Amino acid sequence: MSTSVPLIVKLLASSVSVANRAGKIVRDVMSKGELGIVEKGKDDYQTEADRSAQRCIIASLAAQYPNINIIGEEDNPDTEGDVPSDWIVIDTDKDVLSLECPSSLQGVKEEDIVVWVDPLDGTSEYTQGFLEHVTVLIGISVNEKPVAGVIHQPYYKTLIDGEKKMGRTIWGLQGVGVGGFTPAPPPDSLIITTTRSHSNALAEKGLQAMNASQVLRVGGAGYKVLQLLEGVASVYLFATSGCKKWDTCAPEAVLSAAGGKLTDILGNYYKYGASEQRLNKTGVLAAVNNELHSYALSKIPEELKELQSKK
Numbered sequence: 001m002s003t004s005v006p007l008i009v010k011l012l013a014s015s016v017s018v019a020n021r022a023g024k025i026v027r028d029v030m031s032k033g034e035l036g037i038v039e040k041g042k043d044d045y046q047t048e049a050d051r052s053a054q055r056c057i058i059a060s061l062a063a064q065y066p067n068i069n070i071i072g073e074e075d076n077p078d079t080e081g082d083v084p085s086d087w088i089v090i091d092t093d094k095d096v097l098s099l100e101c102p103s104s105l106q107g108v109k110e111e112d113i114v115v116w117v118d119p120l121d122g123t124s125e126y127t128q129g130f131l132e133h134v135t136v137l138i139g140i141s142v143n144e145k146p147v148a149g150v151i152h153q154p155y156y157k158t159l160i161d162g163e164k165k166m167g168r169t170i171w172g173l174q175g176v177g178v179g180g181f182t183p184a185p186p187p188d189s190l191i192i193t194t195t196r197s198h199s200n201a202l203a204e205k206g207l208q209a210m211n212a213s214q215v216l217r218v219g220g221a222g223y224k225v226l227q228l229l230e231g232v233a234s235v236y237l238f239a240t241s242g243c244k245k246w247d248t249c250a251p252e253a254v255l256s257a258a259g260g261k262l263t264d265i266l267g268n269y270y271k272y273g274a275s276e277q278r279l280n281k282t283g284v285l286a287a288v289n290n291e292l293h294s295y296a297l298s299k300i301p302e303e304l305k306e307l308q309s310k311k
């Protein structure tokens, strides 16, 4: 049956299933309490959960899609050893598998795809106990454009028939839309969501220029895009460098599938080819629709745009 499912749809269905498994790994590491924190750089950490979740995701996808270029955030010195067999997920999410593939993506081959994996987005928040901010991100790009993506939130709680369920998985597919949750319209006033752990003078300059009614400071690119989609915030602004392609690929794919837009602060799209530099040098500006995105872009001071474009 699965041979007749177009590659992008099958890959997205696999990504949903493996993101759920990775989310469980993230919760298990926390429950065990041995985070194994490594400092990669300034305000830049890696934990056992980042390492293990990445091994689970990459081993699972590579086993099924050997010719897809999969790029993960973490340099994993321990990828050499065997990945535990219960981390290899070859299931596919049934709902996603039954989606109709848009004609523009029907002929896509493994060689055209780059998958960007952020096994744990919001690592600082994870280590500090802001667990709701944590997400697992799998972004699927074709010819440099994010066309599908998964944002899994391991600590999202729901009650189903009186029973507590942990985790939810949101997906987006270009030309189809989003699933896994109910989107909501943006708030009436301008509410900006931004970094809580990586701010600097440039980021604050951008925020001041917005003259927002409220600024929410939360962790992770995935969580901030969820806030846009759920009507908690109007605009996501991070007017400085620091986040990377694996931070924005899945969020951009999901947001754009819902009609939103994610660019740098100059209004340009990032490219997601394998040879692109990892760093999103010119910041992030995102909104749930083009109108809000253009409005926010028009408020960014020219001086700040010039500073960023020269970097």
Ligand SMILES: Nc1ncnc2c1ncn2[C@@H]1O[C@H](COP(=O)(O)O)[C@@H](O)[C@H]1OP(=O)(O)O
Pocket: 042, 043, 044, 045, 073, 118, 120, 121, 122, 123, 124, 194, 195, 196, 197, 198, 199, 218, 219, 220, 221, 238, 241, 242, 243, 244, 247
């Ligand atoms: N200066 C930085 N150094 C390392 N990672 C960063 C930096 N700024 C942003 N990031 C990554 O981008 C995400 C979104 O940024 P922020 O939370 O500051 O808004 C962070 O959770 C982090 O991803 P990760 O947690 O996967 O390392």
Ligand SMILES: [Mg+2]
Pocket: 044, 045, 046, 073, 123
């Ligand atoms: Mg990191």
Ligand SMILES: [Mg+2]
Pocket: 118, 120, 121, 122, 220, 221, 246, 247
């Ligand atoms: Mg990240």
Ligand SMILES: [Mg+2]
Pocket: 050, 073, 118, 119, 120, 121, 122, 123
């Ligand atoms: Mg990460």
